[in-house]
Amino acid sequence: MKIKLAKSYGFCFGVKRAIKIAEDSIDASTIGPLIHNNEEIQRLKENFNVQTLHSIEEAKGIKKAIIRTHGIPKNDLKILEDQKIDIVDATCPFVTKPQQICEQMSGEGYEVIIFGDATHPEVRSVKSYAHNGAKVVLDVAQVKELKLSNKIAIVSQTTRRVEEFLKVVDYLVANFKEVRVFNTICNATFENQDAARELAKEADVMVVIGGKNSSNTKQLFSIAQQHCEHSFLIENENELQKEWFANKKLCGVTAGASTPDWIIEKIIGKISKIKV
Amino acid sequence: MKIKLAKSYGFCFGVKRAIKIAEDSIDASTIGPLIHNNEEIQRLKENFNVQTLHSIEEAKGIKKAIIRTHGIPKNDLKILEDQKIDIVDATCPFVTKPQQICEQMSGEGYEVIIFGDATHPEVRSVKSYAHNGAKVVLDVAQVKELKLSNKIAIVSQTTRRVEEFLKVVDYLVANFKEVRVFNTICNATFENQDAARELAKEADVMVVIGGKNSSNTKQLFSIAQQHCEHSFLIENENELQKEWFANKKLCGVTAGASTPDWIIEKIIGKISKIKV
Numbered sequence: 001m002k003i004k005l006a007k008s009y010g011f012c013f014g015v016k017r018a019i020k021i022a023e024d025s026i027d028a029s030t031i032g033p034l035i036h037n038n039e040e041i042q043r044l045k046e047n048f049n050v051q052t053l054h055s056i057e058e059a060k061g062i063k064k065a066i067i068r069t070h071g072i073p074k075n076d077l078k079i080l081e082d083q084k085i086d087i088v089d090a091t092c093p094f095v096t097k098p099q100q101i102c103e104q105m106s107g108e109g110y111e112v113i114i115f116g117d118a119t120h121p122e123v124r125s126v127k128s129y130a131h132n133g134a135k136v137v138l139d140v141a142q143v144k145e146l147k148l149s150n151k152i153a154i155v156s157q158t159t160r161r162v163e164e165f166l167k168v169v170d171y172l173v174a175n176f177k178e179v180r181v182f183n184t185i186c187n188a189t190f191e192n193q194d195a196a197r198e199l200a201k202e203a204d205v206m207v208v209i210g211g212k213n214s215s216n217t218k219q220l221f222s223i224a225q226q227h228c229e230h231s232f233l234i235e236n237e238n239e240l241q242k243e244w245f246a247n248k249k250l251c252g253v254t255a256g257a258s259t260p261d262w263i264i265e266k267i268i269g270k271i272s273k274i275k276v
Numbered sequence: 277m278k279i280k281l282a283k284s285y286g287f288c289f290g291v292k293r294a295i296k297i298a299e300d301s302i303d304a305s306t307i308g309p310l311i312h313n314n315e316e317i318q319r320l321k322e323n324f325n326v327q328t329l330h331s332i333e334e335a336k337g338i339k340k341a342i343i344r345t346h347g348i349p350k351n352d353l354k355i356l357e358d359q360k361i362d363i364v365d366a367t368c369p370f371v372t373k374p375q376q377i378c379e380q381m382s383g384e385g386y387e388v389i390i391f392g393d394a395t396h397p398e399v400r401s402v403k404s405y406a407h408n409g410a411k412v413v414l415d416v417a418q419v420k421e422l423k424l425s426n427k428i429a430i431v432s433q434t435t436r437r438v439e440e441f442l443k444v445v446d447y448l449v450a451n452f453k454e455v456r457v458f459n460t461i462c463n464a465t466f467e468n469q470d471a472a473r474e475l476a477k478e479a480d481v482m483v484v485i486g487g488k489n490s491s492n493t494k495q496l497f498s499i500a501q502q503h504c505e506h507s508f509l510i511e512n513e514n515e516l517q518k519e520w521f522a523n524k525k526l527c528g529v530t531a532g533a534s535t536p537d538w539i540i541e542k543i544i545g546k547i548s549k550i551k552v
Binding site for chain 2: 179180181
């Protein structure tokens with residue numbers, strides 16, 4: 001069986017940057033997981049004693065806090081500042097951008113809409129920057145339920161699909177006088193998605209590697225499934241099952257934006273040893 | 277044969293307003309046709325001595341100028357002002373809006389795109405308000421040829437179809453960081469279009485009444501054709517042809533936004549006398 005890697009996969013700029021920051025911040029703590037990849041977080045804990053706290057309450061008494069790639073709510077940041085905790089900001093610059101837009105647009109009297117998952121930490125951090133709150137929607141049906149003014153600004157969770165974003169944008173443009181559209185979807189997400197689509201079309205079996213709580217990994221998996229019926233999402237090599245590869249000629253491999261190369265290499269190594 | 281009028285048709289707010297202004301401005305002149313309907317312009321000339329000039333040069337020496345519904349280029353307006361000509365503004369308020377947006381957005385450093393027909397007087401008037409010019413496009417292919425910055429504002433010619441506008445908007449949003457979308461398409465256009473579509477679906481023959489140089493009339497005609505193969509565009513009752521109605525049960529009638537009721541009534545009167 002031949003194994004082929006997607007043309008673009010794995011770590012994005014923001015994740016690479018955050019890991020570098022964490023490696024340089026021995027003994028620090030992150031509020032919530034730094035990135036959505038348990039294996040990498042485990043490595044940072046073992047090698048650099050970077051701890052992962054589960055809530056802002058647990059931060060009491062720590063010396064140094066690393067802000068996760070997804071950002072944290074503005075109020076949580078203030079709590080850390082009030083406690084004079086040393087803060088290292090690993091928020092992805094592509095997330096800082098929608099935070100700033102939310103703050104600015106709501107300040108200028110725009111009704112701010114965030115296209116994304118209201119429960120995702122990135123969206124919660126972005127939303128917290130809007131004065132008087134922002135509205136979070138995942139599709140047109142949800143937008144239709146909102147009561148909106150005629151001055152609307154919209155941003156997107158960085159890891160969303162542009163096709164879905166455009167559906168919401170189109171509805172707003174068709175029904176409201178002014179819409180300020182900020183395409184805050186990250187290019188790295190696009191590139192990995194395009195490459196996954198291309199590869200899934202030719203592969204007999206697709207292995208998508210990444211955190212099962214990672215939004216962009218789940219989307220890669222969804223794209224893979226659309227074009228290759230034998231698609232599987234795994235976090236590590238132990239989840240591989242031999243029977244997935246029976247009678248398959250080409251195995252495509254891709255990985256989410258927070259999946260480190262060392263995990264990808266481990267998995268490819270194990271797949272290559274499977275006899276089909 | 278049954279005759280059915282579209283639920284919404286004919287004169288829009290801006291045209292009604294302009295005709296009222298013209299009727300109140302005896303002996304005045306318009307620079308270019310007040311509205312895109314030759315019959316109504318003829319009536320205004322005969323009953324109120326409202327003249328139609330063909331260019332700004334012809335305005336020299338006139339006492340009172342009426343600005344047509346489509347607006348005129350900013351420079352032409354200045355020429356009239358410099359000549360101390362009394363100016364009555366019949367620009368449709370829905371056209372004044374994109375003029376203001378062009379002026380403001382270009383002033384704020386946005387690259388202004390106008391979705392519309394570059395040769396249409398409305399578009400030429402709107403475009404003239406953008407400092408350093410605006411780019412006019414009719415489809416995605418034309419936008420792709422432009423070299424654009426990352427700060428874009430887009431307005432639409434008031435009589436364009438929203439579906440086509442959205443295609444251009446989608447392209448821009450997918451490829452640029454910030455797009456300020458101003459939906460300056462006029463509701464009256466929508467309403468007449470929706471009603472024409474609905475009626476064309478049930479009619480055996482469709483008669484669309486309006487100026488052959490009227491953008492919104494041509495679009496009504498295009499919609500009618502999509503849903504009713506026997507669709508005809510006429511300006512007056514003399515163009516009616518008996519054979520169009522042979523063996524037809526339901527004749528649908530609609531009219532462009534600058535078509536006066538008296539023309540519609542004349543035409544319906546003549547159709548109703550046709551024996552099928």
